[in-house]
Amino acid sequence: MSDALIESLTAAVGARPDDLPLRQHLAELLVAAGRPAEAVGHAAHILARNPGDAAARQIMAAALGPGPAPGAPPAPSPSPAGVDWEALEGEFRGIVPPRFVTGGADRAFDVERAGVTLADVGGMQDVKERLELSFLGPLRNPGLRGLYGKSLRGGLLLYGPPGCGKTFLARAVAGEAGAAFLSLSVVDVLAMWVGSSERNLHDLFAAARAHAPCVLFLDEIDALGHKRSQLSSSGLRTLVNQLLTELDGIDGGNDGVFVLAATNAPWDVDAALRRPGRLDRTVLVLPPDEPARAAVLEYHLRDRPIAGVDLGRLAAATDTYSGADLAHVCETAAEYAMRDSLATGEVRMITQDDLAAAVREVRPSTGAWFATARTVAVFGNQGGEYDDLAAYLKQRKLL
Known part of the structure; x- marks a missing residue:
């Protein structure tokens, strides 16, 4: 050679x-x-x-x-x-x-090391405190964990309007804990062959257990764990049963695996998934408050040419906007400035007027979700599981 x-x-x-x-x-x-x-x-x-x-x-x-x-x-x-x-x-x-492949199969999952922490998450103080109590605190203090008999297993269901940072929050939890991070959505699980979806789900949990401590993020949990009483497909009902089995963790095998699940429709999630030992804690993730909106706007404008921008005024004008809506506002304002630069041949900065015009064009996307949530808070809160949602709606005079 x-x-x-x-x-x-x-x-x-x-x-x-x-x-x-x-x-x-x-x-x-x-x-x-x-x-x-x-x-x-x-x-x-x-x-x-x-x-x-x-x-x-x-x-x-x-x-x-x-x-x-x-x-x-x-x-x-x-x-x-x-x-x-x-x-x-x-x-x-x-x-x-790192990769984890089970049983010699071609199925592999990315095991990430998140580069963000809770300090990068604007607002959400109540959510951060709940995460600190249920997972981060016990992980950092093994002596106290042993004294009080607190395990590292458990689950937290994040729900709220779309685009409010549930996925980003899950990555930040993993980064804060220095834990591995695995993310799964419904497209990663569902397969056309009988039994393949259940095996995909099992392989994911096996990968999480092998890399403990690990934050396992289940996005769109309402699609994976929909109410079985509303399912006409026996295959989907079997998938929900498999998810319940994996969350239980045979022989305590889920110790060190913290499950964060996210949904925009918690009322569609099977009740068995929310029993103690599974996704037994529920946290409402709301649109960012005014200081958090200013932080989100600053983040999305940091690498763009801006001049004379008043973030405080913009934050005050974007009440009920989600994080995704705010990113869209910044993108739209940049398009305005770029359009003028192309027309005149002279590069100009993004100004307050561009952002104000973008706010008028981009309307908040959370309205439809709150309309549905209001109905649930009024007629579907018999067990008190949506008390936090009802309190927020009353504060906003939407209930």
């Missing part, structure tokens, strides 16, 4: 690092040339982008086995099922994002 050819391909890969076929060809040549250590790095890069790549797995297995003599054709690769993927994850931690 020509070293010159390998060096040329190495330079080409350096110039085009995202060209996976080129990188795979280089890795194959390195294995054949008796340079398995170099081949491992390239195979790992491919698997980080495409965990199900069978050719990359074969290259990895061949490189980790007894390498062929220089110039000899590559030996038949052992089965990927014989590779110790957990050992590889430890070897490449910090270089390749």
Whole structure:
């Protein structure tokens, strides 16, 4: 095998690092040339982008086995099922994002390390205090946790209007705790084959248990755990049953796994999911208050050219706007300034007038949600589970 050819391909890969076929060809040549250590790095890069790549797995297995003599054709690769993927994850931690694959299946989940903390979350003081009491405090104080017999398992259901930061809050909890973070939505679970959806759900919880302490975020929990009495599909009812089983954690296996679930429609979530030991705590995540709105606006304007902007006035004019609405306001104002710059050929700054015009154009998206929530607070609050929602609506004179 020509070293010159390998060096040329190495330079080409350096110039085009995202060209996976080129990188795979280089890795194959390195294995054949008796340079398995170099081949491992390239195979790992491919698997980080495409965990199900069978050719990359074969290259990895061949490189980790007894390498062929220089110039000899590559030996038949052992089965990927014989590779110790957990050992590889430890070897490449910090270089390749961690993966967890169960049962030799192609199913893999990204295990993240969140780069944000609760300090990055504007407002939501009540929510932060509840999270501190139920998970963060016990995690930081193992002595007190043992004294009071407080486990790290449990779940919290976040509900409220869309676009108010429930997903961002979940990432911030993981970052605050220094815990792993796994996120799942309904599209990651549902499959067309009988039993596949249940297995996907089980694999996710297995990955979370393997990386404890871990914050497991279940988005759109009303789709995964809809009221079984309203489901006509037996497959979806079975999926809800599987979710209940995983939340219970056989033999206490969920210790160190904190489940955060989010929904815009908690009234559609199966009641069994909200029993003690499961998602037994419920927190209302409301649109940001005025100081939080100012912080959100400042965040979305920080890298844009602005001049003469009064964040306080903007925050006062955007009552009931969600975080997503505020981001849209900033985007719209930037479009106004860019439109004028294109028309005149002179770049100008984003001004207060641009943002005021954007506020007039972008209306708050939370109105429809509160209209539905008002009906629930009046007619569906027999057990007091929506008392916090009713109190907020009364304060806003919407009830």
